[in-house]
Amino acid sequence: MKNLWSYFKNGIIGENPILRLMIGLCSVLAVSVRVENCLAMGAAVTFVMVSSSTVVSLIRNWVPSQVRIPIFIVIISTFTTVVDLVMQAYLPSLSQAMGVFIPLIVVNCMIMGRAEAFASRNPVGLSIVDALGMGVGFTLVITAIGLVRELLGYGQILSIPVFPEHYQNMMVMVLPPGAFFVIGVYIALLNRFSRRSK
Amino acid sequence: MKKILQTALILGLVCVVAAFSLALVNQLTQAEIERRAREELELALKQVFPQAEEFKEVEPEGLNLPWERENFSLLQIFVVQAAGERVGFVFEATSTGYGGPIRLLIGISSRENELVGIQILDHQETPGLGSNITSPDFIGQFYSKSLTDPFTIGEDIEAIAGATISSQAVTRACREVVSYLEEVENL
Numbered sequence: 001m002k003n004l005w006s007y008f009k010n011g012i013i014g015e016n017p018i019l020r021l022m023i024g025l026c027s028v029l030a031v032s033v034r035v036e037n038c039l040a041m042g043a044a045v046t047f048v049m050v051s052s053s054t055v056v057s058l059i060r061n062w063v064p065s066q067v068r069i070p071i072f073i074v075i076i077s078t079f080t081t082v083v084d085l086v087m088q089a090y091l092p093s094l095s096q097a098m099g100v101f102i103p104l105i106v107v108n109c110m111i112m113g114r115a116e117a118f119a120s121r122n123p124v125g126l127s128i129v130d131a132l133g134m135g136v137g138f139t140l141v142i143t144a145i146g147l148v149r150e151l152l153g154y155g156q157i158l159s160i161p162v163f164p165e166h167y168q169n170m171m172v173m174v175l176p177p178g179a180f181f182v183i184g185v186y187i188a189l190l191n192r193f194s195r196r197s198k
Numbered sequence: 199m200k201k202i203l204q205t206a207l208i209l210g211l212v213c214v215v216a217a218f219s220l221a222l223v224n225q226l227t228q229a230e231i232e233r234r235a236r237e238e239l240e241l242a243l244k245q246v247f248p249q250a251e252e253f254k255e256v257e258p259e260g261l262n263l264p265w266e267r268e269n270f271s272l273l274q275i276f277v278v279q280a281a282g283e284r285v286g287f288v289f290e291a292t293s294t295g296y297g298g299p300i301r302l303l304i305g306i307s308s309r310e311n312e313l314v315g316i317q318i319l320d321h322q323e324t325p326g327l328g329s330n331i332t333s334p335d336f337i338g339q340f341y342s343k344s345l346t347d348p349f350t351i352g353e354d355i356e357a358i359a360g361a362t363i364s365s366q367a368v369t370r371a372c373r374e375v376v377s378y379l380e381e382v383e384n385l
Contacts, residue, residue: 033325059212064205071212078216082223089230092238099322153326171326 004129011133017110018141019190024110027101028142029179035158037110038146040094042139044087044102046132048079049111053119053131060120072115077106110134145182149173243276246288246305246315252279253288256286261382269294269367270374278305285309289375290319295367297322300331304375307343313343313372321364328364336365340372349373 003090011066016021024045052075056063063071077135084102095102105111114134119127150156155163172178200286211219229310253276262332265272274290286307294301305315330336336358343354349359349372357365 062208064201064208067205067209070209074212074216078220081220085223085227085231088233089227092234169326174325 004126007126008136009134011130011135012137012140012195013190015134016141016190018138018145019187021110021113023113024108024138025183027104027108028145028183029176031101032142032146032149032179032182033153033174034097034150035143035146037094038098038143039139040087040091041098041101042135042142044083045105045108045111045138046135047083048076048105049130049131049135049138050116051079052076052111052115053127054124056115056119057122057124057127063120067119069116072112072120073106076115077112080105080123083172091117092126110138141186144186145179148182149178153178231265242303242317242319243288246303246317247278247286247307248315250278250280250285253277254279258382261378265378267374270370272375286314287379289378291371291375293367293371295321295323295331296361296363297324297329299381300364300367300371302371304372306375306379311345313340313345316340316368316372318368323361323364327358328361330358330361331364331368333358337368340368343372343374345379349376 011017013020015021018025018028027041027045031037052072055075059071060100080103083105084095086104114131119129122130147157150158151162152170154169155161155167170178172181237366240253244250247253256275256277258275263272263274265322270293272289272291276288276290277284278286278288286305286309289304289337290305291304292301294300298321299324300318301320302315303315304313306312307314316337318337321329321331322333323329336356339355343349347354349355349369351362351366351369355369
């Protein structure tokens with residue numbers, strides 16, 4: 001049990017996809033403008049991650065190594081398309097806000113990376129835990145970025161105004177460079193924090 | 199040889215399973231997606247032409263759709279009916295902005311010869327600058343404009359500061375729709 005927890009925690013702190021591995025940043029930059037979008041993106045990525053890791057791990061013993069990458073891509077894109085279609089049908093406003101970045105989960109190297117580096121070499125249980133940890137780690141960080149960007153960029157949180165009306169919106173936070181600034185600050189904080197605890 | 203066949207077979211099998219599951223999900227969601235799209239269009243049409251009772255899609259003769267112009271294309275035309283009479287048209291068009299095509303609806307009353315409504319459906323303009331084309335301050339300038347107006351930035355339309363290209367795209371769409379109306383004979 002303690003072992004499983006350490007695999008889960010690995011995705012959140014030790015190898016956090018955004019702050020430590022720094023992969024899958026493209027969608028983070030584009031989507032993290034509003035907290036609502038961040039939560040939905042996090043949920044979508046976590047779903048694709050957990051499902052594709054499960055399947056990859058289940059079939060890992062009979063996938064020929066020469067064609068493993070195409071097989072992983074087919075599996076990942078299948079789950080991504082499922083998410084995309086379901087969102088278009090039942091969450092149209094979110095689906096519109098995120099536009100092309102939902103289909104682009106297919107090429108998110110974070111999911112491919114975990115399939116190749118972990119799920120294809122470990123039993124199903126561990127793979128699910130690892131994928132969950134990575135997904136939760138991704139969601140937490142992207143939401144933390146979205147919180148700062150929405151607050152400074154629009155003066156709102158979850159579309160509810162929190163600043164007085166004459167607050168001047170910080171436009172740079174709404175544009176992709178804003179995400180870089182916030183990510184940079186978070187990485188610095190995480191490094192400082194983890195160095196001290198050693 | 200045997201190995202190649204086996205490899206291909208496994209890859210093929212994975213693809214077949216994936217294709218089948220996607221077909222299934224598509225079947226489950228397709229109706230809902232189409233219903234939402236129709237509803238959305240209906241709502242947008244109503245907003246562009248509030249006094250309308252019915253919208254009917256038409257295929258004009260002579261000037262076929264899509265009608266292409268530089269950085270502009272006219273996609274669909276709806277005839278607007280109210281109290282059994284034809285009162286105007288709604289045009290669906292795209293006009294090239296700063297970040298790609300801007301898709302919009304333009305409502306024109308054929309009785310008063312004026313633009314009665316305009317609605318941006320889709321755009322990828324810069325947040326905070328070009329995205330202001332949807333703000334009432336900008337879009338409101340077009341309401342109740344006569345079709346004989348020039349529809350030109352700097353003359354009768356004021357551009358958004360820092361977003362001239364986006365403003366131009368919307369203005370161009372109106373101008374092109376008016377010129378289409380002038381050219382087409384029996385609509």
